[in-house]
Amino acid sequence: MVKIESLVPVNGVGFRTNNRTDNSHFATQVVHDLLIKIAGLWHDLHPDHPISIGQVSHKGGGEFPPHKQHKLGIEADMRPLSKDGQDLHLTFNSPEYSRDLTREFVKFLRSNANMHQVFFNDPKLIAEGLTHHAGGHDNHLHLWFEDEQASTPRVLRNFTKGDDVKRFQEKLIAAGFPIKGGADGKFGQNTEDAVRAFQTAHPPLTANGIADEATQSALGL
Ligand SMILES: [Zn+2]
Secondary structure, eight states, X not given: OOOOOEEOOSEETTEEEOSOOTTSOEEXXXXXXXXXHHHHHHHHHOTTOOEEEOOOBOTTOOOOTTOSSOOSSOEEEEOOOBSSSOOOOOOXXXXXXXXXXXXXXXXXXXXXXXXXXXXXXOHHHHHTTSOBOOTTOSSOEEEEEOOGGGSOOOOBOTTOBSHHHHHHHHHHHHTTOOOTTOOOSBOOHHHHHHHHHHHXXXXXXXXXXXXXXXXXXXXXX
């Protein structure tokens, strides 16, 4: 599991933060660095219009009510940009809202970072294919970054190979479920047998020899 321990500073070049509590602005290293980089590049274009970054994730991640997401340190909220550069509570209907700047920012963001999704309910930006609609997103953008290392683990099963298989095998062996042939990074019959033994010992996991997300997380991965 990738760490979610990189704290976005209160402010910096091209950005400030809002909705700040002691435990609301933690990101993965990758996303933290991206936010800082994007804000810095944006500052070069619009020094009078810093972005305002809202909540990200709790330290270490996990549930963050009332947000449905914000669990993995890869999503940050952001206020729409204002015409005069002030940090304001805005919706896309507010007279102070700058659609031009917000549109420009989203395009700029998409050309500088791989975005999984950007939620924001301005119907014009949605029509332009720049943002997507989501409940509760009239007054902020929800920036959902791609961070491959932080995405959920793939399902490991017979014939899967790779570093993740090796890590998984090492965990399984350390947990007391030996694999004939050891941790070789190849998921074969011996690994499948060990997985089934582990699953049998850990209800309610299904003893099917397939290392799905539940099985991997039961092993602490
Ligand atoms: Zn959000």
